[in-house]
Amino acid sequence: MSETRKTVIECKHVSKTFYSMAGDNLVVSDLNFNVYENEFVVLFGPGQCGKSTILNLISGLESPTGGEIVVSGEKVSGPSPKRGMVYQTTNLFMWYTVMQNVEFGPKMQGVPKKIRRERAQKYIDLVGLNGFENQFPVKLSGGMQQRVGIARAYANEPELICMDEPFGHLDAQTRYLMEEEVERISNTARRTVVFVTNNAEEAIYLADRIILLHNCPTSVHKEYTVDLPRPRDYTSPEFLALREQITADMDNTL
Amino acid sequence: MKIKLKEMGNSLFFSLIGIAAILILWTLGVKFTSVGLLLPTPLEVLQRMAYTFSNAIGRELTLPMHLAVSLRRVVIGFSLASVCGVVLGIAMGRFRMVEAVCKPLFELVRPIPSVAWIPLAIVWFGIGETAKTFIIFMAGFVNIVVNTYAGAKQVDENMLGVAYMLGANEIQAFFHVVIPSCVPYIFAGMQVGLSTCWMAVLAAEMVSSTEGIGWTITAGQENGDMTQIFVGIIAIAVVGLLLAVLMRWAERVLCRWRVRGK
């Protein structure tokens, strides 16, 4: 299967050490995995084990101390609009309206106002925020802010979108809603997505493929291909079986 | 809405009672005690105020003209201080090199009360407009730099990362992230700065000037004219209040995005 698809991300023997006055800290060690075009990959692992660091490395906000990351044939050397990011905390520009936030990326690249407004509107509609275009983010709820974050990442039309525990701070109910929403969005606007989470249900519900990570230092522990029919049922026996298996495997990584 | 109106009426009522009580006490005190040897009655002050609206205090300037002279000085000094203060504050907050060079020198100047610059300004620039502009500048500058610098220091690096991720270059990130997130701090500095400037212009005019609202109260003191001093003080307070209201309004417009609720 993998031979027929284009490889988007290649992580080759990636490692990352943080240096500080207190001492060095090996967070990622010998990490190897590939992500293919239009695939929804979930990086799944327990606690504080450097999952966010992997996304920062892929997005180019930080550079690896060993190995290299290649995205679409180019070695990552800095942040690029080709790689979008949705964050754990919303990280919206609080001083801009919803519309201004979503059209930020295209605006920075000099897309003419009319086109970028249209494009931004399309994604605002897609995440269901029609009518909130001129609100400032302070007035939106956490879930709505996170939707703006997703629309902002999509509106830049990147080849790859990284999501870093985007629903970590939401309440359980909103979380379920947002998971369905992401499922719907990624079906409508097909993109390569790398999604980080520590929630097994969320991982199985969304993923084409799950990569289970070791705890510190982080490396790949095991991979699962999830080919349950979508939209998935949280209570189906297959779902529960997979969940049990992953949870058991995860306990071994601790 | 109804409750709010009622509440407002209620507090207005109490305010009026409070103010009336002061005015009555003041008048009674002046009329019937030895305080009257020193203080004018509120009515006298009010009459004088109306009188000076069209008649000169001192040689030729009326009360509004004196105010205009002082305000002009404040506007010039404060604008200069705002521009320089914001530029230096942001430069110090964002570039470590600028910080390393300028911060120790700024720390030398920062703790000096702005009023203390008056004698030096007079020695350096004489008693003309330059000296006053300098004093007002120093009064505003320090406050604005301190606040802007604090603002530029707390710019969220993650937000800059977000901007870069979305394809902004350094300059775009500066104007779309650094500046907007400093604006509330800049305004806090400008608010304090403006009221300090207003105080500094008074002090400067009291020490050496032949016109301006600060001069009118020292002139009153020299002539033993308490009524004129009170007229001056009231005018100063009213203008000071108006300046503060103006700044708050500007802040509300420019920092709309921080307001929660409806």
Add this chain to the structure above:
Amino acid sequence: MNTEKLNTAKKQKRKYQVISLLSVCVFLLVWYLATAVFELVPAYSLPSPVKVLETFITKFHSKAPDGATLPKHFISSLQVAMSGYVLGAVIGVPLGIAMGWFKVVDKIIRPVFDLLKPIPPIALIPVMIVVFGISLQAKAVLIFFSTVIPCILNSYSGIRQTKQIHLWVSQTFGASNMQMLFTVAIPSALPMIFAGLRVAMGSSWMALVAAELLASTSGLGYLISIGRSLLRSDLILVGIFSLGMINIVITAIFNVVEKRFVRGGKAE
């Protein structure tokens, strides 16, 4: 590799420290060269840094030309400042708290206070001089006035910002109104009250200098105004820097006291 990285982080820091030091040295050198060596500006308008230092040292024991030594001026200023400031704080803080907590007090005093608030203390100097003459009283009352207002203002809004939920919690534990005031409202208002005391210190210091400039026979403000009339800018600079240094010391004392009293960090 690790130690190398660590060193670069340290090196960077040291590099900027050196630059800071250099910057001050260059500033002093330029000042020195411009005044003492090339004499670009007349000595009466800007003396050389060496001269300022000399004056500073001689002023410690010499009474010329203003009639008192530097420590004397300093003590004189401090005495006035302290008497007015302590009185202002002792009256202002409780009054502000009372205004914030008891609605009746608020409604009666608030309008009076709103009238007085926008008057800059400096504008009151002529009134004080007419009423009290050139005396310690005049300045003390002035300082009192410039202290009491920020103290009231901050204590008031500190109490007003007490979180309703904290009050509810203490109510469910059966606290009385007074207990709530002393165990919840005042502790949570402490950071604001301290901020008020700080602001008060700044503004009363400024008012004092202005008062001493205008009418006084001692104090640091008087020292610099004498320097001005004698065209002795070295004297002015000594006065200005002393004022600055005192300000730094006071700020440091405040930091220590605040750390001691405001426990559990400042509220957002």
